[in-house]
Amino acid sequence: MVGKISRTLLLAALVIYSSPLIAASSASSLNVSVEVVARTLVTLDRAPESIEITTEDAARGYVDVPQAVFFRIRSNASNGYALEFEPMRYPFTQAEIRWGNSGATVGTDGAWIAHGYDTGTTTGSLDVRLMLTPGVPAGSYSWPVQFDAISR
Secondary structure, eight states: OHHHHHHHHHHHHHHHHHSOOOOOOOOOOOOOOOOOOOOEEEEEEEOOSEEEEOHHHHHHTEEEEEEEEEEEEEEOOTTOEEEEEOOOOTTEEEEEEEETTEEEEEBTTBEEEEEOOOSSEEEEEEEEEEEEOTTOOSEEEEOOOOEEEEEO
């Protein structure tokens, strides 16, 4: 019995190995495309919560706040990004904002400062001049300059 099974296995092996192997080859191409979504993140390191307006500031009509806001921006936007400022509210009529060599005047419509692409993290500070509504009383007011960074 063992001999018969061995011969059957041997015969099956010979048939398998002696049969021509047919292997088809084919080729195809695969196209891969990647879209990197532009993302810009701003981190506030320091910003005042409020601003004190003195009687002298009110008489002069403005308050200067050098290096009022410190921030960091990380962006992968190849077209750059912009700092987008929210509109001003009472008792401020506008804010003149400087960031390095760039500037914007923020009024009731808001404003923005464009910035080109930078690798890594960009740090910055804003110098701010707050223009006051005539006749505003001296006192403590909420910090009026609010902004975000957006990809262009």
